[in-house]
Amino acid sequence: MTSTHLGAPHPAAAEEPLRPAANVRPRARRFRDWATAFTFTVPALILFGLLVLAPILFALYVSFFNWGGFGSPSDFAGTDNFTRLFDDPVFLGDLWRGLVLVVLSIALQLPFALAMAVLLNQRLRGRAVYRMLFFAPYVLSEVITGVLFVMIFAPDEGLADKSLGSIGLDGVGGLWFAGQDTVLPTLFLVMMWKYFGFHMMLYLAGLQGIPSELHDAARIDGAGTWQRFRYITLPLLGPTIRMTVFLSVIGSIQLFDLVWIVTQGGPDHHSETMAVTLFQFGFKRYQVGYASAISIAMFLISLVFALGYQRLVLRRDTEGALTTMRANR
Amino acid sequence: MPPFAQSRRHFLGTLSVAGLGVTAITSCGGSDSGGKDSSGRTVIEWWHIMTGDPAKKVWAERAKAYEAEHPDLRIKIVTVENEAFKSKMTALTSSGKLPDMYHTWGGGVLKQQVDAGLVEDLTGTVKPWIGELVPAAPKAYEFDGKLYAVPYDIGGVGFWYNKALFKKAKIDEPPTTWSGYLDAVQQLQDAGITPIALAGKEKWPGMYYWAYLALRLAGVDGMQKAADDEDFSGDAFVKAGEHLMELVDLKPFQKGFLGAAYATPTGEAAAMGNGKAAMELMGQWAPLTQRDAGKGIGKDLGFFSFPTVEGGTGKITDVFGGGGGYAVRKGAPKEAVDFLKFFVSAATDRTLVKEANVLPVNKQALDALTDPGLKAVSDMLNASTGFQLYLDQALPPAVGQEINDSVAALIAGSTSPEQVTRSITQVAKSQ
Known part of the structure; x- marks a missing residue:
């Protein structure tokens, strides 16, 4: 366990006041915000999608079939x-x-x-x-x-x-x-x-x-x-x-x-x-x-x-x- | 909002039923069965479910002994745990690639594999020596007069009773008819003895009563016909429920039986083993479990067959039970069958009986049996005129579970005999 970052100021927090808002157009800035957020959340999103969303969607799909659990579901049962x-x-x-x-x-x-x-x-x-x-x-x-x-x-x-x-x-x-x-x-x-x-x-x-x-x-x-x-x-x-x-x-x-x-x-x-x-x-x-x-x-x-x-x-x-x-x- | 996120994730864990199914499919790769190993020996892959010693050790020793006699052959053993085995086999069956030699309980599952053309018909090859076996043993593996597996274990269900308690209630002979049985229950009741121990929580012990009554009423052929037609609504099955209600109405079970498990220290086997109940309807493993869960009643323990039911076509010698056998994959090396011949020969079977507590399937090995309880079951099987496999193995899992569930509801008094047969038939038809 190393704690070199402990106590260091958050980079964004330090950067924020230095940037004059008027120089960057709000739209580009908003895009950059989203891009940053997206990049950081991608690994979590992938895991979430794979382990949480995919099974839910699969369960939803399967719930419309009569299925014994092996092979692929083929006997469509509607609702x-x-x-x-x-x-x-x-x-x-x-x-x-x-x-x-x-x-x-x-x-x-x-x-x-x-x-x-x-x-x-x-x-x-x-x-x-x-x-x-x-x-x-x-x-x-x-x-x-x-x-x-x-x-x-x-x-x-x-x-x-x-x-x-x-x-x-x-x-x-x-x-x-x-x-x-x-x-x-x-x-x-x-x-x-x-x-x-x-x-x-x-x-x-x-x-x-x-x-x-x-x-x-x-x-x-x-x-x-x-x-x-x-x-x-x-x-x-x-x-x-x-x-x-x-x-x-x-x-x-x-x-x-x-x-x-x-x-x-x-x-x-x-x-x-x-x-x-x-x-x-x-x-x-x-x-x-x-x-x-x-x-x-x-x-x-x-x-x-x-x-x-x-x-x-x-x-x-x-x-x-x-x-x-x-x-x- | 961490609690929300956490509970939702937790929740979805239980939702991923289907996800598990996918894992089960993908985790079963192919096998290198039927090939040759690096030194040119023929390899036979053998899947068995003996995960516990001494059986696991004995099984391996038998394979070694056979290899010693046949240097050009190697038996590759794969040991799979019971439940894992079932799911793996389902996956392998749908992929069409079965192991060379594999465990089977017979019944519906084996039939399914036979229908898919995956199993070798052994009728002709085993003809010279199959007569050495106890007649009931191969029954679960026969379809349309053809044999698809060689049995190595066989067992059956009957009443285990406490002779001392019967004597106390002045019952001289174990009953042989259902009305006689009900009288005996009443006599025990009058003597202040709990007549029957039952594990209501686990459902399958209660199912035995309904299944045996149905077997006595419909006979082996009637049971087979119902399974083939997927129709359990016939008169015999309704009557089975009605006769069961006659018994339930006498309130013969121990206090709190609806919550009792089978093998726990407060369960069915313990009630028998501690002499607190006069009888239980159970398979050949009962004496051992009674000793494990309770103290065991030693010489006081007796055994009698399920009584006949008035007006039924079944005989008292028809047995409800099951065992284990090995089936051979279509196209497997011919040596596999020869190994099975070796495995059920009198010499090997004696070893299995003595060291691994299975019941003998070879008539000549019957003398190896010393335990009086096991001997009683073995005698019953030896004299059997018909054999009905455990319903949850003979029928698809959903039907087996429905029988367990609805018979449990019948015993708990929340459904009627007709409703039981209707629900079972409905599930059977939907399969």
């Missing part, structure tokens, strides 16, 4: 795969379950993470230990988490049921992952255990950024704890909260590994997500055309959500933080 999608109770169920997980995350996981963050932002003995403990599950891989909780929630024999039994609560636990009605809540419990620490950390970072003077001033004005939380902490934490909502939603849409390890989408599809359905059709049944249609639907859902959210909600948070060409003009 059959897409019409089938909206008749498929499993796929419609995926959408519903995705929505349930999103709502649960926003309604339960994020408030819980926020509460923990506020708590751990106080002066508290062993604060660092708690922070580390709560964050630790996030560091575990999804697969290890899955294997762990399959054992914990094994009916009758797992840690959960045994612990409940030992304090006289036999039969409270029940089927956990094995029940059609209990599987989704249990899965959410695991997701919450695993991810709330991550959101808590983001909130903690946000909380550190709130000047303590504001709280002091409010306290002098006679504001109570709740009022200070409601009118100082919450508004100033806004950008962080909006970002975590975004991450939660995207995470729920693309949920796969945990579900695959724990239930493979069962029992009877009651924990299946879009990504699991996609995998089932793509790699188990080799109906790659239909799997591609699912992937396109998944892509559109996240694209619409991501763009809409960026435009409507995140806009004011990112304003000024993005680099635009010659933003000063």
Whole structure:
């Protein structure tokens, strides 16, 4: 690692004020700007095109065929795969379950993470230990988490049921992952255990950024704890909260590994997500055309959500933080 | 906006399904099979899937032993992992260049290769010695009376039961009819014993029940006809679902079976191995897995064939199972078949049985089998009158998966026997 460039002024920044704007015609200058930008982004663009755009376009192409995944697609199916999608109770169920997980995350996981963050932002003995403990599950891989909780929630024999039994609560636990009605809540419990620490950390970072003077001033004005939380902490934490909502939603849409390890989408599809359905059709049944249609639907859902959210909600948070060409003009 | 960019990229990773397909195609180059090596020996390329020891070692030793007897020949071994093998073979089949000698499970996939004219018809060449083999063994590789592969392993599915628990429930003899079987389940139930362990999460163990019921009702010929006509909506298949519902209605499975895996410490095999359930419907690997996942029940473990179903045309001696064999590419060196003769000869087969835990395919090697559990399966195969290959191998993958999925839904109570046959037929017709 050499750091010879460290501290050297950015060449463009040094050049900029020396060049009298009147000498170069604006159009030529704009062209040169674009050319420079283009040259520097070409390597990234090539990679992006090859690894991101090409597969998307290929998946879009394939989604109009009945294709087994080998040879070249030849059995043109028109929009059959897409019409089938909206008749498929499993796929419609995926959408519903995705929505349930999103709502649960926003309604339960994020408030819980926020509460923990506020708590751990106080002066508290062993604060660092708690922070580390709560964050630790996030560091575990999804697969290890899955294997762990399959054992914990094994009916009758797992840690959960045994612990409940030992304090006289036999039969409270029940089927956990094995029940059609209990599987989704249990899965959410695991997701919450695993991810709330991550959101808590983001909130903690946000909380550190709130000047303590504001709280002091409010306290002098006679504001109570709740009022200070409601009118100082919450508004100033806004950008962080909006970002975590975004991450939660995207995470729920693309949920796969945990579900695959724990239930493979069962029992009877009651924990299946879009990504699991996609995998089932793509790699188990080799109906790659239909799997591609699912992937396109998944892509559109996240694209619409991501763009809409960026435009409507995140806009004011990112304003000024993005680099635009010659933003000063 | 790094989170957006990152999650989108992440996302597209899962979208590149098709991209992977392309890699699979391009990564399979040609092979130098059927040629001569630098010292003028004929080279036979042999693809097998024995990636684990002791089998991998035993397979290599057998090839060496044959080479020692035939100095003008070299056997080039290519070992490919099970799942990778399937996808590579699909690619090779469409390119028309198969290895000289390769693993096959028979059924639909082999049929596809035969139809493409890529596989050597072995009927005539093996005639002098194929009679040495257990009759059920070559069945999966026969089409229209012609044989296209030589089997080296064979297995079958049946009920593994806990003799002690049966005794406790006062069941003297294993049932031989479906109504007798249901009575036995009820008796176990009444004695406070979990009658059946089932891995609901993995779907295929549940499929065995439906498949065996269908086999008992429709018979081997009926199954074959359904596969040929791509029509599983016949009476026998609906009835299979109805009989399965009779069993499901007794609630015979362990608590939480819908979430149970097969070989994990809280799964089906462990429930059997720890004596917590009285029986499971499983293949010849069951005793070994029971010992691995649980403690194993030793001498208490017994085996009986799937009972007959009243009104069905199938016999109790018709076996549902599968194994492994080696097919020979059309135009491969003639020595390949001679090697296969050597590979399934009594002497070699004894070695395979003793060291690699396969079931004997050669009748003379039957005495090498000492494990009582494996011996029971072997006896069943030896006396078999008909053989039905595992449905997910006999049928295209999408159909096999649909059977697994809809039977799982039937067991979970969210579909009807008619609907099961309709969905399977629909997928079969669309293939």
